[in-house]
Amino acid sequence: MNVVRIGLDIAKSVFQVHGVDPHGKPVIRKTLSRSQVCEFFAQLPRCLVGLEACAGSHYWARELGKLGHDARLMAGQFVSPYRKSGKNDANDAEAICEAVGRPNMRFVPVKSEEAQAVLTVHRARALTVSERTALVNQVRGLLGEFGIVAATGVSHVRKLLAEIGAGGKQLPILARETMGELHDRLRALDERILAYDRKIEALARQSEPARRLMAIEGIGPITASALVASVGNARTFTNGRQFAAWLGLTPRQNSSGGKAKLGAISKRGDVVLRTLLIHGTRSVLRLTAQKHDQKSVWAEALKARSCANVAAVALAAKHARIIWAMLARGTDYRSAAVPA
Secondary structure (H helix, E strand, O other), rough: OOOEEEEEEEEOOOEEEEEEEOOOOEEEEEEEEEEHHHHHHHHOOOOOEEEOOOHHHHHHHHHHHHHOOOOEEEOOHHHHOOOOOOHHHHHHHHHHHHOOOOOOOOEOOOOOOOHHHHHHHHHHHHHHHHHHHHHHHHHHHHHHHHOOOEEEEEEEEHHHHHHHHOOOOOOOOOHHHHHHHHHHHOOOOOOOHHHHHHEEEHHHHHHHHHHOOOOOOOOHHHHHHHHHHHHHHHHHOOHHHHHHHOOOOEEOOOOOOOOEEEEEEOOOOOOHHHHOOOOOHHHHOOOOHOOOOOHHHHHHHHHHHOHHHHHHHHHHHHHHHHHHHHHHHHHOOOOOOOOO
């Protein structure tokens, strides 16, 4: 069978295959079960296989790579324009097959098992933090029914719960017992988050690229380890601007007739990475007024022209370009900070 390119539409149990020959003529249209996928591709000659980047796609890309195929992942928004008619598995596989053969298509880096294992720790930590936030909001809402108003922030709720446990607030016995149980749950979540932080810090110390990234202002173990695990091979991106666009930190364009119109950032890509970078730059901007290096002077001038939020996003985009250069070229961070 002379097949050179295949589009594979994956799902939980049903997989659709669409393959074409060197002339673009369809030669394979087949539906497979999960247990049949590896056996089917093992019998095919080495070819280009396209998949949409979704849940489980990195696993299948690695498995197909072990069989000798060139498996490439693409964002779903880049595949949709190649779908000819209604959405179904067969049309999706055909669109993937067409999209993966385009010479200017952008591909998603395939993550290794080790990188995905590191990201599981980050996702578990994020889940625990969201659970703690929900618990704190619930406590503030319950106490508000008794006329006790807690200030915003986890630390204020901890202090208030400790005061209630010591008998400092007038509450019914049943409500006091419930607050004590919620306080115990809050302490347990704090300990779990601290354990995740220590584990991530240890992982960052063991990673040489993460140690180099932590030299950048506003980037700590959590951000550095998440970046290294998510990016993989930085040479997949042509330049730093493409990497910043992958993170959704570049302006959205609506240009026509030679008139360039730039709007807010596109917010594409990984929300967690973009959030970590922007939160890191917010902490950096608190100290730029005390420094006279070129980057700090530029950030202060941008804050004066616009606002702190715009400066934080712009500095995050600049850091994204620096991160790409360090990861792609294997260089260290060169800081030009000069004290005031």
